[in-house]
Amino acid sequence: MSGNSNISEPDLTPMLDMVFQLITFFMLVINFKSASLDLNLKLPVVGSARPLDIQGVEDFLVLNINKQGQLVIYGTPTPVDAYLSNEARVSRRRLPAAEQADPNAELPTSIVIRADKGAPFQDVNRIFTECQKRGFRKFALKAFNREEDPGA
Amino acid sequence: MSRRKKKKQAGEEVKLNMAAMLDMAFQLLTFFILTFRPSPIEGQIDLNLPPPIAVAQSRPIEKTDQGESTGAALPGFGTLVITVNAAEDGELSSLVLGERPLLRGRLRPGDLSALDRELQNIFTLSGGTFDAIQLHVDPKLNYESFLLLMDVCARQKTEDGKKIEKLSFIELGAK
Numbered sequence: 001m002s003g004n005s006n007i008s009e010p011d012l013t014p015m016l017d018m019v020f021q022l023i024t025f026f027m028l029v030i031n032f033k034s035a036s037l038d039l040n041l042k043l044p045v046v047g048s049a050r051p052l053d054i055q056g057v058e059d060f061l062v063l064n065i066n067k068q069g070q071l072v073i074y075g076t077p078t079p080v081d082a083y084l085s086n087e088a089r090v091s092r093r094r095l096p097a098a099e100q101a102d103p104n105a106e107l108p109t110s111i112v113i114r115a116d117k118g119a120p121f122q123d124v125n126r127i128f129t130e131c132q133k134r135g136f137r138k139f140a141l142k143a144f145n146r147e148e149d150p151g152a
Numbered sequence: 153m154s155r156r157k158k159k160k161q162a163g164e165e166v167k168l169n170m171a172a173m174l175d176m177a178f179q180l181l182t183f184f185i186l187t188f189r190p191s192p193i194e195g196q197i198d199l200n201l202p203p204p205i206a207v208a209q210s211r212p213i214e215k216t217d218q219g220e221s222t223g224a225a226l227p228g229f230g231t232l233v234i235t236v237n238a239a240e241d242g243e244l245s246s247l248v249l250g251e252r253p254l255l256r257g258r259l260r261p262g263d264l265s266a267l268d269r270e271l272q273n274i275f276t277l278s279g280g281t282f283d284a285i286q287l288h289v290d291p292k293l294n295y296e297s298f299l300l301l302m303d304v305c306a307r308q309k310t311e312d313g314k315k316i317e318k319l320s321f322i323e324l325g326a327k
Binding site for chain 1: 198293
């Protein structure tokens with residue numbers, strides 16, 4: 001035993017290569033924006049809903065509306081008025097200086113509505129109306145293209 | 153020269169401790185695997201919605217003779233009103249196209265196709281009378297039914313093949 005001084009060491013380089021490739025993959029596919037999406041919502045299923053087209057859209061604001069009709073931001077029910085007023089103020093700053101003072105100017109932000117399929121229309125409409133009052137004009141209503149796999 | 157000497161003197165291979173790096177890499181990998189949540193594929197319906205103005209109902213199908221009048225059009229003229237009523241559970245209970253009842257009871261699979269055909273007929277036969285749709289929606293209606301109806305309306309085209317861009321909705325009973 002003592003005479004045998006050879007220590008066999010496995011070559012870890014290929015394994016490390018593979019692990020780094022996997023890490024790279026997961027780093028690339030991670031989507032931090034999904035944090036703003038409430039994935040517990042059951043969106044309606046509309047066959048003709050098209051994938052998000054972000055060409056020409058400078059900025060968008062995602063509004064999650066739960067089954068009770070509450071506005072949910074990062075998992076917390078949030079008062080509509082205060083939140084939208086703040087967002088409208090931020091969006092207004094992106095307008096050309098000449099238009100910023102115009103209360104009827106169309107804001108450059110698109111509102112993305114992600115509402116639960118059971119949310120009552122009156123609550124969704126209240127949020128639409130509040131957005132329109134503050135100058136938001138472009139809306140995108142989110143839906144699934146097809147029924148989600150219940151096993152997923 | 154001194155550098156060469158040093159190299160020669162060293163003469164030993166520097167071995168990196170791969171195990172430590174591998175440990176760290178595996179920890180990172182575990183983190184990414186555990187936090188990985190593929191987001192479902194979501195589609196969307198794009199709308200341009202200025203604040204709606206409530207309009208009176210116009211009669212569908214019947215072509216209105218405007219004569220030679222060059223005066224300003226009445227507000228809401230040319231807007232097809234669709235009234236949507238809901239049951240207590242939020243499901244659609246009836247749908248009225250202008251003044252004509254079209255659907256009664258819950259939405260069944262073929263109902264939306266029927267509505268689509270009906271709207272296509274109206275926009276084709278009206279000879280340009282209608283260029284806008286306004287939904288008068290029961291506050292209790294669930295969002296899914298509302299979105300399905302909006303989807304059908306957003307697909308409509310005028311006689312000359314242009315998409316209906318004037319699409320709006322108001323809450324039934326709201327002033």
